[in-house]
Amino acid sequence: MADPLLKVRDLEIGACACDEDGNLREIEIVKGISLDLERGHVLGLIGESGAGKSTIGLAALAYGRGGVRITGGQVLLDGQDILELGPRRIGQIRGARVCYVAQSAAAAFNPAHRLGAQVIEGTIHHGIMSRAEARARAAELFGILGLPDPATFGNRYPHQVSGGQLQRAMTAMALCPRPDLIVFDEPTTALDVTTQIDVLVAIKRAIRESGTAALYISHDLAVVAQIADDIMVLRHGETVEYGSTRQIIETPQKDYTRALVNVRTVVKEPAEQQSEAILRLKNISASYGTGPKVLDNVSLHVPPGQTLAVVGESGSGKSTLARVITGLLPPSEGEVVFEGTLLPPRLAQRSRDQLRQIQLIYQMADTAVNPRHTVAQIIGRPLRFYHGMHGQRRRERVQELLDAIEMGRGFSDRYPAELSGGQKQRVAIARALAADPKLIICDEPTSALDPLVAEGILKLLMKLQRQTGVSYIFITHDIAIVRAIADSVAVMLNGRLQRFGPRGQALSPPFDAYTDLLLKSVPETKVGWLERALASRRMESGGH
Amino acid sequence: MRLRTIPPSAWIGMAGIALAFVAAIFAPWLAPYGEREVIGQVWEPMSRAHPLGTDNLGRDLLSRLIFGAQTTLFVALAASVLSFAIGIFLSFFAAVTRGLVDQGLSRLNDLMMAIPTLIFALVVLAALPQKLWILILVMAVLDSTRVFRLGRAVAMDLSVMDFVEAARLRGEGTVWIIFREILPNALSPLLAEFGLRFAFAVLFLSTLSFLGLGIQPPDADWGGMVKDNSDGIIFGIPAALIPGATIAALAICVNIVVDWLLRRTSSLKGGRDG
Numbered sequence: 001m002a003d004p005l006l007k008v009r010d011l012e013i014g015a016c017a018c019d020e021d022g023n024l025r026e027i028e029i030v031k032g033i034s035l036d037l038e039r040g041h042v043l044g045l046i047g048e049s050g051a052g053k054s055t056i057g058l059a060a061l062a063y064g065r066g067g068v069r070i071t072g073g074q075v076l077l078d079g080q081d082i083l084e085l086g087p088r089r090i091g092q093i094r095g096a097r098v099c100y101v102a103q104s105a106a107a108a109f110n111p112a113h114r115l116g117a118q119v120i121e122g123t124i125h126h127g128i129m130s131r132a133e134a135r136a137r138a139a140e141l142f143g144i145l146g147l148p149d150p151a152t153f154g155n156r157y158p159h160q161v162s163g164g165q166l167q168r169a170m171t172a173m174a175l176c177p178r179p180d181l182i183v184f185d186e187p188t189t190a191l192d193v194t195t196q197i198d199v200l201v202a203i204k205r206a207i208r209e210s211g212t213a214a215l216y217i218s219h220d221l222a223v224v225a226q227i228a229d230d231i232m233v234l235r236h237g238e239t240v241e242y243g244s245t246r247q248i249i250e251t252p253q254k255d256y257t258r259a260l261v262n263v264r265t266v267v268k269e270p271a272e273q274q275s276e277a278i279l280r281l282k283n284i285s286a287s288y289g290t291g292p293k294v295l296d297n298v299s300l301h302v303p304p305g306q307t308l309a310v311v312g313e314s315g316s317g318k319s320t321l322a323r324v325i326t327g328l329l330p331p332s333e334g335e336v337v338f339e340g341t342l343l344p345p346r347l348a349q350r351s352r353d354q355l356r357q358i359q360l361i362y363q364m365a366d367t368a369v370n371p372r373h374t375v376a377q378i379i380g381r382p383l384r385f386y387h388g389m390h391g392q393r394r395r396e397r398v399q400e401l402l403d404a405i406e407m408g409r410g411f412s413d414r415y416p417a418e419l420s421g422g423q424k425q426r427v428a429i430a431r432a433l434a435a436d437p438k439l440i441i442c443d444e445p446t447s448a449l450d451p452l453v454a455e456g457i458l459k460l461l462m463k464l465q466r467q468t469g470v471s472y473i474f475i476t477h478d479i480a481i482v483r484a485i486a487d488s489v490a491v492m493l494n495g496r497l498q499r500f501g502p503r504g505q506a507l508s509p510p511f512d513a514y515t516d517l518l519l520k521s522v523p524e525t526k527v528g529w530l531e532r533a534l535a536s537r538r539m540e541s542g543g544h
Numbered sequence: 545m546r547l548r549t550i551p552p553s554a555w556i557g558m559a560g561i562a563l564a565f566v567a568a569i570f571a572p573w574l575a576p577y578g579e580r581e582v583i584g585q586v587w588e589p590m591s592r593a594h595p596l597g598t599d600n601l602g603r604d605l606l607s608r609l610i611f612g613a614q615t616t617l618f619v620a621l622a623a624s625v626l627s628f629a630i631g632i633f634l635s636f637f638a639a640v641t642r643g644l645v646d647q648g649l650s651r652l653n654d655l656m657m658a659i660p661t662l663i664f665a666l667v668v669l670a671a672l673p674q675k676l677w678i679l680i681l682v683m684a685v686l687d688s689t690r691v692f693r694l695g696r697a698v699a700m701d702l703s704v705m706d707f708v709e710a711a712r713l714r715g716e717g718t719v720w721i722i723f724r725e726i727l728p729n730a731l732s733p734l735l736a737e738f739g740l741r742f743a744f745a746v747l748f749l750s751t752l753s754f755l756g757l758g759i760q761p762p763d764a765d766w767g768g769m770v771k772d773n774s775d776g777i778i779f780g781i782p783a784a785l786i787p788g789a790t791i792a793a794l795a796i797c798v799n800i801v802v803d804w805l806l807r808r809t810s811s812l813k814g815g816r817d818g
Contacts, residue, residue, distance in 0.1 A: 326713055347712065355715040368706040372728035385714060435714070 003079055005180055005213050006037040006060060012072035013055050013064065013237075029055050029068065030237045039180070042207060042214045044228030044245070046221055046260070048450035049421075052237040053217045057183040060215060061098050062090050077181070095122040099174035103186040105166040109158040115169050116154020123177040134176060141172040144209055145202040164195035168202050175210055182207075184216045188223060192313035192477060193521040200226055200523075200530060219450060221260050222523035225249050226530035233257050246527050259452060261525055268307075268462055270503040271487045277301035278471050279325070279358075279439055284334035286324050294320045295331070296495045302439065302488075305465065307472040309486035309503075311479065311518065317495035318475045322441045325473070326360055339438070356386045359432035363444040365424035369416045375402075375427055376412035382434040401430040404467075405460060422453035426460065433464065441473045446481070458485060479522040483507065491515050554804040560797030568613040575607035580762045587773075587781045599783055600772050609787060612764035619680055619759070620745035626684035627745075628738055631691025636722040636730075638692075639699035650696065656689045662751065669757040679758065683748060687741060694737055698730045732805075739802035743795040750791050766791050 013030035030052040037043050045053040055068060062082045064070055074081045082093060094100075099122070102108045109118055119141075120134035129137060135154070142150035145168040158166060167187055174182045187203065188196040204227050207214050218224045224231055224245075231248040233240040233256065241248060241257045252258045279302045286295040294317045302308045310318045323329040325336055327347035336343045338357065344350050362368035369378050379398050383389040389397060399409050405426040416424055425445060432440050442461065446454035462485060465472065476482060482489055482503070489506035491499040493514050499506050511519070520533050567574060577583050581603060588598040596605040638646040656664075665682055672678050702708060703726060711725050750767025752758035759765035761772070766787040773784035 328709070328713070347715075350715075352715050355713065360710065360713055362706045362710070364706060368710060370707040370725055370729070373724075382714060385716070431710075 004036040005039045007076040008035045010073040014071045015068045037213050040211045042228045044224035044231040045217045046224050047234035051234040057215050057217045061094050096126040096177050098181045099179045101170050101174045101184045101187050105170040111158050119173040128177045144206050164199050167199050182214045197521045222525040268485050271306050278304040280337040282335050284331045286331045294495050298497045300490050300500050302471050305469040306487035308488050309474045309482040310490045312492035316492040318492050322443050356435045357438045359435050359437040359440045361442045361445045365428050368428050371416050379430045386435050405430045439471045443475045553800050557797040557800030567610045568617045571610045571614050575610040577604040577607040579611040608764040612766045615759050615765040622680045623683035624742045624745045627687035631688035632695045635692040635695030636699045639696050639703050653689050653692045661686050702726045736805040739798050743798040
């Protein structure tokens with residue numbers, strides 16, 4: 001058998017980090033990784049944040065991000081150890097034989113230059129093609145990637161195309177010099193599910209047609225399963241499991257892999273629909289300033305003790321809905337009725353008790369808690385503010401709440417910087433609970449977290465609902481979560497309510513066109529799902 | 545934070561500042577002669593009895609320098625603290641309330657900044673009675689315009705963060721948001737700015753004294769000493785240069801420490817985002 005294109009042996013990567021005392025300390029990020037990648041194959045690297053997957057991807061370009069150093073092992077590209085090459089020789093390989101596609105294409109393109117010029121820049125710099133050849137190649141790639149008007153697409157500026165198109169343009173940039181290897185670093189993570197599927201298809205087709213090999217980095221096993229031939233599961237810089245995609249998905253050997261494959265273990269039977277409602281929105285419309293309507297005639301209700309999931313892609317108005325309910329954005333029309341009484345539209349007009357009843361949990365726990373307050377201060381403030389608790393009583397209640405969110409009592413004196421992402425989100429949940437609310441609005445509380453951590457948060461939320469009878473409005477773009485926990489579902493598109501009803505009814509046919517597309521776009525952790533999803537999509541468009 | 549992580553340049557800066565403050569606090573014990581005591585001829589050269597020579601009236605220059613530290617540092621410090629108190633409160637209030645209040649305060653601030661500081665100070669001080677507290681107040685108000693600018697920018701960044709919105713949703717008042725949510729997070733850049741503003745206040749006071757509107761004789765202050773002795777330069781007498789060099793040295797020391805503080809705060813910021 002011929003030597004593989006990329007052969008990594010015992011790769012060790014370290015970084016300098018400060019410990020609690022401010023001392024510099026060497027920590028190991030990657031501990032002895034070995035992998036092989038054949039020409040034309042795709043290897044998926046999967047793991048939670050901090051698993052070292054991006055670091056390994058960049059090591060294939062012999063590059064270490066700020067402070068990261070490759071301390072041992074070999075990275076052989078066609079039998080040559082690229083870690084031993086000087087900066088000049090490395091420069092000849094990067095962007096020519098090995099290319100990189102970053103997570104955020106919006107941040108990776110220079111907004112002041114046309115896309116076409118940026119896509120062919122590297123190719124021309126390395127003298128691989130003449131300008132005319134590179135232009136033709138770029139246009140050809142735009143076509144393969146399914147971009148509109150391939151011949152003139154390159155004349156646009158980055159702000160004139162959508163996020164999904166930008167990500168595809170970046171893939172074209174990587175493919176342009178006909179590299180041997182492309183490193184994809186979470187290329188679809190920042191995209192909506194309905195866009196993600198298009199980009200996935202485009203990347204898969206482009207890889208196949210150009211015969212290049214690829215490292216595909218993602219935290220989403222379902223996505224990797226669609227595109228990779230082999231999968232390596234990483235955790236804490238070590239290989240957990242490494243094998244063919246089918247083997248990893250269908251017969252995982254290790255517990256951690258099994259947990260990743262069957263990540264949705266939270267299941268809640270939808271409750272019986274009740275006619276009474278704790279919150280009722282009547283014909284709500286809202287806009288920012290004098291701009292267009294972000295919400296257009298939305299009416300829905302939340303029964304007490306139940307969960308309403310609001311689904312939609314970015315820009316659909318689902319977060320604006322939360323702002324209207326909380327009073328941050330007064331609606332231009334319509335009314336918000338809470339427990340039978342009309343809520344004043346503005347935050348400033350609501351009484352302290354009305355404010356207490358509705359709490360909000362944010363997507364980014366990092367910015368939702370004050371970095372200069374301790375956990376006890378964060379959780380204790382609502383206790384004092386709403387319930388007038390002092391001293392010993394308040395301390396005891398804080399401890400109870402820490403128990404309720406399944407965190408140890410020792411956490412009360414810590415600052416948010418000393419907590420993990422999941423723990424910060426738990427503290428934010430405890431802060432909401434401290435107010436003793438009737439309704440908690442969760443604005444994508446798990447989308448910034450790793451799958452297993454997110455799962456823990458969902459379990460916690462469900463447990464708290466059973467214990468306290470609180471209602472949730474759960475804003476999300478993840479249909480899998482909706483299937484798991486919602487009692488009723490609202491699907492939003494461009495500020496309009498597309499569909500609203502009990503879960504069983506909302507998520508079963510007949511569908512409107514958009515709900516159908518949304519449901520079919522959610523990746524399943526199954527080999528061959530992408531092809532099936534495409535086939536069913538094509539059949540429908542043929543049928544119309 | 546460990547002492548070893550402080551770079552040598554910062555140590556030098558802190559030593560210089562400490563020296564100035566020790567001189568100011570213990571002036572009556574450290575100074576070999578009295579502040580207003582005429583003890584020799586005009587502009588005597590450096591000697592064992594007078595290490596820095598004498599000034600234009602025959603007073604000991606070293607003693608005047610030590611007593612001058614008292615007035616200079618006190619006035620500069622008081623003016624800086626006051627300007628920060630005014631500037632921070634108004635700027636945070638503007639950033640948190642937004643709307644008309646913000647517009648009003650910001651435009652008023654622009655108006656104040658449009659008039660050259662020195663000319664403004666000269667006119668106001670010439671019109672008002674020459675009292676120490678009036679001098680401090682005028683310096684503080686003029687300097688607070690700069691603090692306002694920085695404070696508003698920092699607070700604007702912070703006031704759109706989710707934790708501030710969470711406080712608003714809880715129903716917290718403006719005072720809580722300013723002092724409990726925003727101020728602790730804005731403290732590091734503001735502290736660094738305080739060091740810088742303090743150095744400017746020393747320079748500004750010296751300028752005013754040099755022009756005859758700052759500290760009034762016979763009280764010693766560094767800027768006034770430069771002015772008193774400036775005629776000597778024509779005769780090749782260095783008496784004016786010594787207080788001038790002291791002002792420069794203090795300004796440099798403060799700036800070194802501020803540079804180090806700024807580096808530290810920027811790394812702290814990285815920690816906050818990460």
